Every structure is written in structure tokens, then in C-alpha cells.
Amino acid sequence: MATAQQPWSPGWAGLTTPSEAGAGQEAPAAGPGLPAPGPEGDPAAVAAGSPGAHSGMTTRELQEYWRGEKGDRKPVRLIFDIASARIEEGTPCRFVMYQVVVIQTGSYDSTKAVLERRYSDFEALQRGLLRAFPEEMEDVAFPGKRLLGNLAPALIAARSRALAEYLRQLAALRGVRRSRELLDFLTRPELREAFGCLRAGQYARALGALGRAGPLQARLTAHRPAAAAPALCAALLCLRELERPLEAFAAGERALARLRDGHRYLEPLLDAMVRLAGALGRDCAPLQRRLEDCQLRRPGPRGLTLKELAVREYLD
Structure with missing residues (x-):
């Protein structure tokens, strides 16, 4: 029987659709x-x-x-660059969209994530970090706003360099590098898109967005692994709906490895994995025993299914 590669591990392409292949959505993973x-x-x-x-x-x-x-092994670190910038027609005025490249280096891979952010997104990040880390941010230079000439090519080029340097300074600060503020800046827009597509039944589009944000989120939350479990569960649901059960099961295994007893995702995930194991003809007895243990510790009516739980994420 064919086996699926582990989601978000080096070489895994399960979160890309045929039209998205080669879009630079590599998948890093920490070594077990x-x-x-x-x-x-x-x-x-x-x-x-x-x-x-x-x-x-x-x-x-x-x-x-x-x-x-x-x-x-080399230490894992993040390298930032602004690869390009383009002017977008917005409401009520035009704005610049910056393409941010995040290179994640380490012993096992050297992969990158590509995302796009406006200057206003950087401003929101700066405000949040100043509130959370006032002392650490004292010496971090942030490029200020100008009232006129913001769309001039020379200013866009200069601001691109300044924003890239700003991100590099943030990555050098350990607390900031692990902060919720930086994590949300780097992953939240794509994750909101992914879970929105999941709610709408657009499973291939959801996988594309998860492929852009999921590997980076997993790398940035290595110190609190359960944080990446909802995205992996969303990948399981999408892959299952797209009739890719082997990849769905691999995503579930990755999520289970990140969850401890008592986590709100554990019981519905185990239930989904028992069903997937049965459909794949695998031994589901260990999963079934763990599920029954969870149910014994939580007396009362049956809780939410995995899909009912996942579609509630990123509603704000």
C-alpha cells in the first residue's frame, strides 16, 4: 500500500493543488x-x-x-527580505503591497515562505510590539509614514529596504521572535483565508492558503506545538473531502503528536482518525482506546465534531 509523506515535512507537497505546484510553498519540519x-x-x-x-x-x-x-545541526533562524513591491488600486486610494520572503534555515532544510503585506500591516505590528515589548523595541528602527510621495519609485525602494531591515531586527530579539504579535503578522491573514475557504467548502483553495502559512506557523510555534494543531486538522478535513485519505491521515498523525490530554481538539481529532484508519484498512485499536479514555474523562453529551470545531476558528 502506498504511504503518504508527513504533512509539512521536507519534500511533502500535499497542501498544493496541481495549479499551485511550484509556487514556493515548501514545508519545513523540526527533526524528531x-x-x-x-x-x-x-x-x-x-x-x-x-x-x-x-x-x-x-x-x-x-x-x-x-x-x-x-x-x-545548525540553529533554526529566520531571514527576511522584501523581494518586490507593487502599487494596488484600493478604496479610497492606492497603496503599496510588499512581498515578504521568509527564509527558514536549519539542519534539515532551508525553505522559504512568501507572503504579501501592506505598510499598514507593518504599522499594526509595530504598535502591538511597542505595547508588548516597550524596552526591547527601544532601539528598533521603524520607517515612518510620509504624507506625500508614498508611491514614488525611489521611496518605495527605500522603504522596502527599511522594512526588510526592520524585520531582521525583530528576528534578532528572542522574545519578539516568539511573540504572538509577530506570529499573527506572518501567518494570520493566510490562516483566516484558509479557514474561511474551509467554511465555504472551497477545500482546494483552503489547502493552498494552509500551504503558505502552515509550515511557517509550525516552525514559529516549536516551543508551543499545540498552536499549529488547528491548521493541521483543517488540512486533514480538506484532504479528506478531496478524497486524499492517506494525506489526511498523515496530517492527523502530525496534529496528534502536538496535542496533550485535555486539549479541545484531541477527542474530535481521535474520532476522525479512527474513521480514517477504518477506511484505509489500518489497525484503529490504539486510536480507539485513546478516544475511549478521553470520553471517560469527559462525561456528558458528545462534543463537537472536528469539522464543527475547525469552522469556528478565525471568525473575528
């Missing part, structure tokens, strides 16, 4: 089974008392361990 270093991979931080499997090592042993780790 690797021990997590301390803050920013600092062995001294680990030695200072971080609990875990290596807490019994001496400082020298820890330093040697992390030197070996760093020899095998």
Missing part, C-alpha cells in the same frame, strides 16, 4: 527525537539547572555534548 537545548542552545544555561535527561552531567560533559550536537 532530538533533545532540546536550553535558551538559544546555550550549554551554560542547561548546566545552570535546566531539568531533563542530561541533568546528571557535569558542566564539562554538557559542554562536550552540546558541541557534538552543534556539529550535527
